[in-house]
Amino acid sequence: xxxxxxxxxxxxxxxxxxxxxxxxxxxxxxxxxxxxxxxxxxxxxxxxxxxxxxxxxxxxxxxxxxxxxxxxxxxxxxxxxxxxxxxxxxxxxxxxxxxxxxxxxxxxxxxxxxxxxxxxxxxxxxxxxxxxxxxxxxxxxxxxxxxxxxxxxxxxxxxxxxxxxxxxxxxxxxxxxxxxxxxxxxxxxxxxxxxxxxxxxxxxxxxxxxxxxxxxxxxxxxxxxxxxxxxxxxxxxxxxxxxxxxxxxxxxxxxxxxxxxxxxxxxxxxxxxxxxxxxxxxxxxxxxxxxxxxxxxxxxxxxxxxxxxxxxxxxxxxxxxxxxxxxxxxxxxxxxxxxxxxxxxxxxxxxxxxxxxxxxxxxxxxxxxxxxxxxxxxxxxxxxxxxxxxxxxxxxxxxxxxxxxxxxxxxxxxxxxxxxxxxxxxxxxxxxxxxxxxxxxxxxxxxxxxxxxxxxxxxxxxxxxxxxxxxxxxxxxxxxxxxxxxxxxxxxxxxxxxxxxxxxxxxxxxxxxxxxxxxxxxxxxxxxxxxxxxxxxxxxxxxxxxxxxxxxxxxxxxxxxxxxxxxxxxxxxxxxxxxxxxxxxxxxxxxxxxxxxxxxxxxxxxxxxxx
Amino acid sequence: xxxxxxxxxxxxxxxxxxxxxxxxxxxxxxxxxxxxxxxxxxxxxxxxxxxxxxxxxxxxxxxxxxxxxxxxxxxxxxxxxxxxxxxxxxxxxxxxxxxxxxxxxxxxxxxxxxxxxxxxxxxxxxxxxxxxxxxxxxxxxxxxxxxxxxxxxxxxxxxxxxxxxxxxxxxxxxxxxxxxxxxxxxxxxxxxxxxxxxxxxxxxxxxxxxxxxxxxxxxxxxxxxxxxxxxxxxxxxxxxxxxxxxxxxxxxxxxxxxxxxxxxxxxxxxxxxxxxxxxxxxxxxxxxxxxxxxx
Numbered sequence: 001x002x003x004x005x006x007x008x009x010x011x012x013x014x015x016x017x018x019x020x021x022x023x024x025x026x027x028x029x030x031x032x033x034x035x036x037x038x039x040x041x042x043x044x045x046x047x048x049x050x051x052x053x054x055x056x057x058x059x060x061x062x063x064x065x066x067x068x069x070x071x072x073x074x075x076x077x078x079x080x081x082x083x084x085x086x087x088x089x090x091x092x093x094x095x096x097x098x099x100x101x102x103x104x105x106x107x108x109x110x111x112x113x114x115x116x117x118x119x120x121x122x123x124x125x126x127x128x129x130x131x132x133x134x135x136x137x138x139x140x141x142x143x144x145x146x147x148x149x150x151x152x153x154x155x156x157x158x159x160x161x162x163x164x165x166x167x168x169x170x171x172x173x174x175x176x177x178x179x180x181x182x183x184x185x186x187x188x189x190x191x192x193x194x195x196x197x198x199x200x201x202x203x204x205x206x207x208x209x210x211x212x213x214x215x216x217x218x219x220x221x222x223x224x225x226x227x228x229x230x231x232x233x234x235x236x237x238x239x240x241x242x243x244x245x246x247x248x249x250x251x252x253x254x255x256x257x258x259x260x261x262x263x264x265x266x267x268x269x270x271x272x273x274x275x276x277x278x279x280x281x282x283x284x285x286x287x288x289x290x291x292x293x294x295x296x297x298x299x300x301x302x303x304x305x306x307x308x309x310x311x312x313x314x315x316x317x318x319x320x321x322x323x324x325x326x327x328x329x330x331x332x333x334x335x336x337x338x339x340x341x342x343x344x345x346x347x348x349x350x351x352x353x354x355x356x357x358x359x360x361x362x363x364x365x366x367x368x369x370x371x372x373x374x375x376x377x378x379x380x381x382x383x384x385x386x387x388x389x390x391x392x393x394x395x396x397x398x399x400x401x402x403x404x405x406x407x408x409x410x411x412x413x414x415x416x417x418x419x420x421x422x423x424x425x426x427x428x429x430x431x432x433x434x435x436x437x438x439x440x441x442x443x444x445x446x447x448x449x450x451x452x453x454x455x456x457x458x459x460x461x462x463x464x465x466x467x468x469x470x471x472x473x474x475x476x477x478x479x480x481x482x483x484x485x486x487x488x489x490x491x492x493x494x495x496x497x498x499x500x501x502x503x504x505x506x507x508x509x510x511x512x513x514x515x516x517x518x519x520x521x522x523x524x525x526x527x528x529x530x531x532x533x534x535x536x537x538x539x540x541x542x543x544x545x546x547x548x549x550x551x552x553x554x555x556x557x558x559x560x561x562x563x564x565x566x567x568x569x570x571x572x573x574x575x576x577x578x579x580x581x582x583x584x585x586x587x588x589x590x591x592x593x594x595x596x597x598x599x600x601x602x603x604x605x606x607x608x609x610x611x
Numbered sequence: 612x613x614x615x616x617x618x619x620x621x622x623x624x625x626x627x628x629x630x631x632x633x634x635x636x637x638x639x640x641x642x643x644x645x646x647x648x649x650x651x652x653x654x655x656x657x658x659x660x661x662x663x664x665x666x667x668x669x670x671x672x673x674x675x676x677x678x679x680x681x682x683x684x685x686x687x688x689x690x691x692x693x694x695x696x697x698x699x700x701x702x703x704x705x706x707x708x709x710x711x712x713x714x715x716x717x718x719x720x721x722x723x724x725x726x727x728x729x730x731x732x733x734x735x736x737x738x739x740x741x742x743x744x745x746x747x748x749x750x751x752x753x754x755x756x757x758x759x760x761x762x763x764x765x766x767x768x769x770x771x772x773x774x775x776x777x778x779x780x781x782x783x784x785x786x787x788x789x790x791x792x793x794x795x796x797x798x799x800x801x802x803x804x805x806x807x808x809x810x811x812x813x814x815x816x817x818x819x820x821x822x823x824x825x826x827x828x829x830x831x832x833x834x835x836x837x838x839x840x841x842x843x844x845x846x847x848x849x850x851x852x853x854x855x856x857x858x859x860x861x862x863x864x865x866x867x868x869x870x871x872x873x874x875x876x877x878x879x880x881x882x883x884x885x886x887x888x889x890x891x892x893x894x895x896x897x898x899x900x901x902x903x904x905x906x
Contacts, residue, residue: 188645207644207648209644209645209648209649210652211652212648212651214651327755328754379657380660380661390651402863403859403860405859414683415679415683417676419676427863428895428897429897465897478656478657
């Protein structure tokens with residue numbers, strides 16, 4: 001066994017952590033025993049940071065300070081239209097950051113999306129450390145294939161803030177294919193991965209041969225996912241309500257959170273049922289009519305109708321990518337379904353129709369991505385099984401040229417790592433600097449593509465125009481991350497390139513965030529006092545449990561219900577304090593519980609003595 | 612591995628794509644792909660992740676990229692054909708023989724396929740629909756194997772048999788578009804290569820082919836204009852430069868070239884118009900200003 005390395009599927013709604021143990025990829029359960037951790041972060045009223053199921057559970061009562069689906073904001077520019085659309089539906093407050101990036105307001109503090117993601121990653125890291133009983137510092141993190149350079153960098157930054165060395169960012173569909181192909185016969189086959197997660201859709205065609213996984217083409221939509229299906233249900237529920245009562249529930253944060261939960265639940269149930277009832281009592285109140293309730297029925301047919309365009313968008317992406325890979329749908333060996341939303345029967349039906357075959361059954365749509373990431377980690381660090389991944393860049397890379405045009409330098413679907421160069425000439429006499437605008441995208445007009453950064457070439461030799469040739473080299477690493485360097489061709493000197501940050505965090509900000517996260521973790525882990533209190537609490541819970549049957553009998557025989565109810569209330573308070581790691585408050589509760597236990601024991605003895 | 616890298620370095624640019632991938636020049640698409648994947652397993656930087664590669668590290672990544680660009684070129688029918696004809700003299704004796712063999716067997720196969728298509732085209736009545744479907748499926752098969760030309764032939768025959776089936780036409784249009792794109796790209800690349808070697812007449816032919824296949828290609832028009840100027844063919848240069856200006860009216864370089872050409876042909880008024888248009892977009896263009904003053 002070499003260095004410890006984990007694979008993390010950092011999802012829009014849920015995250016999963018895995019590792020390869022004794023040659024077998026395994027999901028690491030979190031410390032509460034679940035294999036999936038909701039990607040939810042909240043600031044409780046007392047200022048405590050809550051992550052995962054705990055944060056999700058309190059979302060209804062604390063919607064403004066609960067962050068969900070932060071992945072949709074990763075690496076996005078504040079000024080982008082897509083960002084403004086995405087934040088419309090967010091119950092928490094999103095504001096502009098200092099580098100045209102976005103920040104999330106939680107109470108007094110503002111956090112960048114990578115910092116919020118880092119809290120989820122930290123939680124998973126602590127889970128992994130509990131699993132191994134040893135520190136974990138290395139990880140492979142997945143991202144949608146369609147993520148661009150800034151989104152990938154933001155994901156990498158999140159890892160760094162969480163104290164993880166991100167040895168690789170890999171694409172989610174590729175990762176799922178690794179999990180599928182792991183340990184399979186050496187034969188040659190072609191598979192497609194249909195990955196519809198909480199927030200993004202990706203479609204990828206791969207070719208496998210003797211442990212080499214070659215991505216042939218990939219494409220997707222970074223703003224299409226399970227949440228869009230939920231939003232359709234939310235609209236379906238709140239629109240008639242608005243017409244009837246004149247209240248838009250979507251504007252009420254607490255109601256919106258309840259609607260969101262109900263919509264997701266209904267959607268999941270409709271994967272197996274034909275029709276569901278949705279009941280949301282006391283969802284709102286009006287001055288005249290008093291409390292208002294929401295009651296509705298939703299059938300599978302209705303859901304399919306209201307989401308038909310979303311499903312169609314997915315299928316169009318599939319057809320386009322198949323064309324790019326020059327593959328006919330019927331020719332594929334297997335189709336893998338990944339992401340929770342692929343459980344929807346309509347989607348399975350459309351996939352069956354397009355590909356003319358049943359989707360592969362032996363892939364767990366929730367876990368495959370994390371398992372694949374852990375395999376990639378083992379492949380890199382432990383020479384796992386002579387496997388290799390040949391991935392491609394999902395977007396073309398190029399520069400802005402005169403006339404507002406975009407010149408491609410590296411075409412999309414090129415295998416990474418790759419590099420290409422382009423020779424620039426000075427256009428003015430004695431020109432000493434030149435601005436180069438690097439873009440990612442497919443449009444011929446530069447304004448329609450994603451701006452990666454602007455590079456100033458400085459310190460050029462003063463010479464007549466056209467006499468200075470600068471060779472600019474574009475590199476895309478195996479992670480899909482872009483870097484640019486330049487060489488003066490006549491003198492051979494490497495030019496200094498200054499990058500004007502277009503979005504995201506600066507190096508200093510990342511370091512500062514990583515330090516404060518480290519402090520928080522130390523506070524969590526190295527608290528022997530809390531550890532003692534935790535052990536004592538668990539002991540007390542057990543003692544109460546064993547005593548409970550006798551107490552219930554005694555309650556009927558003259559002791560009365562009241563002491564039992566008091567004990568129960570004290571127990572649930574202590575449980576909550578334990579979960580939220582409120583050490584001092586817990587100490588007080590423990591004392592009270594101990595007094596109660598003694599009193600109850602005494603009462604039991606007396607009643608036995610009296611009998 | 613180190614020996615292998617040193618050998619590759621020693622042979623450098625003289626290595627053909629076939630030799631690099633370790634396949635014979637008549638290898639089919641599947642063989643080329645498998646050879647590439649197996650070689651990647653050893654050359655991809657990930658195979659050496661965190662291992663001491665010392666001065667061989669950069670070599671590994673250089674040769675992996677060479678490998679993948681060789682694969683890219685050989686895996687497309689058009690670019691492979693262009694590569695074969697451009698580099699024929701560099702191929703070894705055996706590879707040249709293999710290439711001839713491949714061309715011969717292709718010609719034979721094409722002849723047989725053509726005869727079969729002609730037979731099927733003579734089908735009468737309802738059977739025509741079935742025959743069309745068969746040809747359509749054949750076309751798909753060809754397309755998958757990267758044999759675009761054959762696929763287009765098969766689909767054209769299918770269309771003739773059953774002109775009402777939309778999917779045949781759709782697939783045909785898609786393939787034809789793909790074909791011109793691939794042709795334009797490889798012609799553009801060989802135009803650039805020839806221009807670099809200062810073989811201007813041949814470069815013009817290649818650029819013209821690129822332009823024919825992609826009438827929106829500014830790069831092809833500009834390339835042809837540059838080469839025509841180099842070979843002092845002012846008339847051709849003027850035609851190409853005006854095409855370039857038409858395609859990208861805001862490009863200062865193209866307008867500048869065209870103004871010069873008009874001027875040397877004595878067409879002062881037209882030169883002045885061009886320079887005016889240029890300066891309205893780029894008021895600080897020194898060269899244009901200077902030229903306008905001399906007028």
